[in-house]
Amino acid sequence: MAEGIKIFDSSLRDGAQAKGISFSVKDKIKVVEALDRLGINYVEAGNPGSNSKDMEFFKCMQEKKLMNVQLTAFGSTRRKGISVEEDVNVKSLLLAQTPVVAIFGKSWDFHVTGVIKTTLEENLKMIKDTISFFKMHNKEVVFDAEHFFDGYKANPEYATITLKAAIDGGIDCLALCDTNGGTFPDEIFSITQKIVSDFDVEVGIHCHNDCGMAVANSIMAVKAGATHVQGTFLGFGERCGNANLSTLIPNLQIKRKYRCIDDDSLSKLKETAQYISEVTNMKLESSLPYVGENAFAHKGGMHIDGVTKASHSFEHIEPEKVGNSRKFLMSEVSGKNTIIKKIQNIEPTLTKDSKETEELVDKLKLLEHEGYQFEGAETSFEMIIRKHLKKFKPFFKLIYYRVIEEEPVIDKNCSARAMIKISVDGKEEMTATEGNGPVNALDKAIRKALEVFYPNLKEMYLSDYKVRVLDANSATAAKVRVLIESTDGKHWWTTVGVSGNIIEASMIALVDSIEYKLNKDMEEMNKNNG
């Protein structure tokens, strides 16, 4: 069997240090669950001592069952001059009730005397005391040796003694940190190799990307014997970010034959990256290795010719291995294989060569060109197929709407008003509602009007609403893509709308969502009656 590497994801802790990232408790739970499904070993999810929101998250997690992830709380060694038991932050780590804790401490002598301003001796005690405290409480403990490489270059003897203190405390894994991200791959290799040979304990690596080499540095540490790799799933992190795990995992597993996650799970890599970027609301860079939209996109004619003759002529791996796919940017040879499966769900008699398939591929391309994206909003694509194949009965007609928005407002909670007129089987219904903002007012209005005819819509509500500006440079006239997630308590579905006008984009997604619910209920009813 392949040698295993333990993957330690810190998207929710070190990743949250990136500019523009702030996770809600719900976001955090979603990320943990996605990483758990992928088969990640450790998720470092917050610092309960410094952040009350993190503590709330850890409380929520106590009721959840995870299949693969060992949840990890992060904190510092005890402060100088007090006992471990007196340290409030240390105690809050226990309250988080995680199986694993990661404790960071100083390995660079200058940081001990110049930043936290204590003695070199006291720092060693802080490390040892804190670790043995958690070992006494039966925790698995990872020691993050902060600034280890800078410290080692300045004073190798002291840096090494700090690791010794952690071992004396009973540590499970020594994670060597390149905190400032300034170390080079050859240095990482030789220093890590020395530590691996000096100590009989698991060694890990934690790299930052300030020299653009965090991934390579982690690879060189593994070559030197490290078997625990820390990073953030998409490379987000303070300054230039952390080692990117969505790159490191396939680098290690496909290219170097280590086992990081199940081989089957590798094909979920791209969808996991997309999902996490959605939850984080950070754009997934299209040029990202392995998981980026363009990671296997070919533009040059000669490259396209080469790849057509033999895929490995211009591709370092088969894109399907990581759930990605090949793209030819200038040609029209895309997508049919994916689409035909969705079409056959609705109409099993159609094939790749049917006229309707051709037409739907064209329609999809046109919509993508306009800014639509159906990954994660497949319900909308299903509605397009249904309508195109005439497998859809229209449930209502939207005749007219008007939203009014004004300042000063009469009622602070209802800043917008909407009027709407719909018709169902020739019967018209007009109504009006107030809401907090124009989209909320319209959402309430359309459902109020439709519930007269379709009482089952009362079960349905919107569970998520996301907005992405597509072409930021046209500023307030830019196109937006709206994603709406809906549920009726039994099912969840997501629809999408694109327009230069956020209200119109929202209405497109909203109407799709309502039509889907009505269609689904009708089909279920027919099935039960037939």
Place this chain on the structure above:
Amino acid sequence: MAEGIKIFDSSLRDGAQAKGISFSVKDKIKVVEALDRLGINYVEAGNPGSNSKDMEFFKCMQEKKLMNVQLTAFGSTRRKGISVEEDVNVKSLLLAQTPVVAIFGKSWDFHVTGVIKTTLEENLKMIKDTISFFKMHNKEVVFDAEHFFDGYKANPEYATITLKAAIDGGIDCLALCDTNGGTFPDEIFSITQKIVSDFDVEVGIHCHNDCGMAVANSIMAVKAGATHVQGTFLGFGERCGNANLSTLIPNLQIKRKYRCIDDDSLSKLKETAQYISEVTNMKLESSLPYVGENAFAHKGGMHIDGVTKASHSFEHIEPEKVGNSRKFLMSEVSGKNTIIKKIQNIEPTLTKDSKETEELVDKLKLLEHEGYQFEGAETSFEMIIRKHLKKFKPFFKLIYYRVIEEEPVIDKNCSARAMIKISVDGKEEMTATEGNGPVNALDKAIRKALEVFYPNLKEMYLSDYKVRVLDANSATAAKVRVLIESTDGKHWWTTVGVSGNIIEASMIALVDSIEYKLNKDMEEMNKNNG
């Protein structure tokens, strides 16, 4: 004197293979001139044989004087079965009249027999013939050994013979290419070391980023003896891009003490990166090493404390060396140290312990709790400080607005209408506009009304608009945070607004942005008059 490394920029050739990039002749000239000012040695600027626009560019360049750059045209070896003189592409390379040509040829046996489908022997002749042809025409010639590393791993003997053919042709530099980007740093090191020791000719390196290690791979090649480094200035390129020169240059020059450009020019690195990203119309990633907006941005309280005590505690270099600067991001985790600096910019007499500082810290916390986030929107925070310290003259009063939004629309490009009433020094102005969506309509309306009093607002426009839904789970009634970036052509500033209503949030950010512009212009006028 430090050993020199020749930098070879291919932003205009390999960079143009990236999705979304297309250069006009004017764009190309701008990029060459910027790289020339920085002191880059070679700029590979196009393939005159395959692209008529490139030929036009090379004609334009014949009249330009460059200080540092050796302009380079790129093309293939002659085609199989014809003489060099018969090959149209080869001849077009001469017409470009550049001092340097870069010729690519096949080093991987499989590509020779399986892709271009000729014999291994003929391929060697194609390489040698083409290079000796250009040497006869007194060109400096670089040989791009395509797929060299993959070729070497498959058949080291043949890959080496292709280099020998180039040397027999009289080559000046052998550039070893990792065309598919799949090679690892340790492999790059050992293979390059072998080539450097086998041949007495300059060796170069050309890496792609498909494993996220293009920069590290180039560094390892230099360690092995390569003295010519190819890449693209911002890392743009086909698929996952090329080795990023704006990272490699400081890595080599600051960290490894090689000379790539003048030491003085290093401080122009960030501005050059910004300029090239503007010409290219691609966003400069804020997390990019050295030159990104956030490369030296600190968020965690402990990191801010450390950097304040000694900059090297959390920074691998001084940001000024590359023309960048330190930033302290404002967040729940940051605290008084960050805020006091901003307060003192406006009122230098205040200290950490002043009552006003305390009040502003409380205000900041309250606003953050409501969903505000001032990282990247520091202009809004500056306006809060000014207003709190009464260092702000209100320029106008927003009396009333109403936005109307309806479907079916009368005019597809103007789906919303806004009315607005403002007053300036007791004089009222009311107006109305149409726009694409409610925010666009309001943006146009408020500026139309204000330009009556403040014609300098005509210089100002919105350059970016972002929306983030804060609590997605309350769906359409959720709070949104809007970020607006504005510019008057000389300065850029970003403001933020938060509300349950996207229109109100946008108006808050918009009003802040306009007030900032008016205040800035007034201060400048006072300074010039005083």
